[in-house]
Amino acid sequence: MTSETPRRSGLRGFGHAGPSPWTDLDRPPLDAAGLRRDLVLPGGxxxxxxxxxxxGSTNSDLAARAREGAAQGAVLVAEEQNAGRGRLERRWTAPARSGLFLSLLLRPDEVPVERYGWLPILVGVAAAGTLSRVxxxxxxxxxxxxxxxxxxxxxxxxxxxxxELSGGAVVAGLGINVSLRADExxxxxxxxLALAxxxxxxxxxxxxxxxxxxxxxxTEWTAAAGDPHASGLLPAYADRCTTLGREVRVQLPGDRELRGEAVAIDGDGRLVVRTPDGNRQxxxxxxxxHVRPEPH
Incomplete structure (x- = not known):
């Protein structure tokens, strides 16, 4: 979900001159004070x-805070990003207030660094579960x-x-399209979500x-020192993963390609692909x- 946009920098709060955020009544602005009242709680x-x-990017902004020593649990939400980034250096853009664009600052000190790779999967499991339920x-x-x-x-x-890692912390960015219309x-x-x-x-x-x-x-994952089995994260992810059991084509680094059936997620969060010769890679x-089955 990408499109190229010129990069601008800096934050703008709600006091800046410009179009009112209420011009599109289907997309009202978020109430930061109300969100803080409900979510920023003692001991939470x-x-x-x-x-x-x-x-520009909530991840970039929160990464800068992490380098300055910001505490775990900071949440930064943008009504609009003009230089949002996705995987593989792709750009992410969307109309103002049309989605949820946020980053979380996490310091999972109880977890070995080699298990930090499970954090984006944890974010995904939480998001998929919440959206399906709510x-x-x-x-x-x-x-x-x-x-x-x-x-x-x-x-x-x-x-x-x-x-992303920054200042000894993990900054986890999430973008979800909420009210985008077909022509957007x-x-x-x-x-x-609206179109769905x-x-x-x-x-x-x-x-x-x-x-x-x-x-x-x-909290469950950090209490288990990031163990994907003991925390229940691995089975929860496998239940939500649409790739498992499918024929796939994987574009690998270095312009290589792997084809086969996605058969498992291993203890490091890697996708295990069974190739036509029976090897598991x-x-x-x-x-x-995801490769569509050939019609019979």
């Missing part, structure tokens, strides 16, 4: 929550963590996740539920294409 995971009208639209995860839903029998991308989609393979027939598209409701659900899963990075 979330320690701060800021909403900005516009920024929005009433079944959401799955294409490996490793693309949020997918079906529209007219076709898999479409609803959102994506990007995690950046590519035909994109989707939004969601029963709830109120962003504040979705954001509250998402952050609460994530906090529960994250784990894939740690790559772009997966």
């Amino acid at each position: 995971l979330w320690t701060s929550l800021d909403v900005v009208t516009e920024t 929005a009433g639209t079944e959401v799955g995860l294409k490996w490793p963590n693309d949020l997918q839903t079906e529209i007219d029998g076709t898999e479409r991308k609803l959102g994506g996740i990007l995690t 989609l950046p590519v035909p393979a994109a989707a939004s 027939g969601a029963t709830v598209t109120d962003r504040a409701t979705l954001l509250r539920a998402l952050l609460r659900d994530f906090a529960v899963l994250y 784990p894939v740690g990075a790559g772009d997966v294409v």
Whole structure:
């Protein structure tokens, strides 16, 4: 879900001159004070929550805070990003207030660094579960963590996740298309909750539920020192992963390609592909294409 845009920098709060955020009544602005009141609680995971009208990338902004020593639990939400980034250096753009664009600052000190790779999967499991339950639209995860839903029998991308290390912390970015209309989609393979027939598209409701659900899963995962089995994360991900059991084509680094059946997720979060000769090959990075079965 990408499109090229000129990069601008800096944050703009709600006091700047310009079009009113209420000009599109279908897309009201988020109430930062109300969100903080409900989510930033004593003893809870979330320690701060800021909403900005516009920024380049919430991940970049929160990564800068992490380098300055910001505490775990900071949440930064943007009503609009003009230089949002996805996996494989892809750009992510969407109209103002049409989705949830946020980043989380996490310091999982109880977890060995080699298990940090499970964090984007954890974000994906939380997001897919929340959207399926609250929005009433079944959401799955294409490996490793693309949020997918079906529209007219076709898999479409609803959102994506990007995690980065900064200042000893993990910054986890999440973008979800909520109210995009058909003529606003950046590519035909994109989707939004509204287009998928969601029963709830109120962003504040979705954001509250998402952050609460994530906090529960994250607490269980860190309590298990990041162990994907003991925390229940691996089976929860396997249940949501739309790639398992499918014929896939994986674009690997170095312009290589792997074809076969996606048969498992291993203990490191890698996709295990069984090739036509019966070998099982784990894939740690790559772009997966679900191959449609040949018609009989």
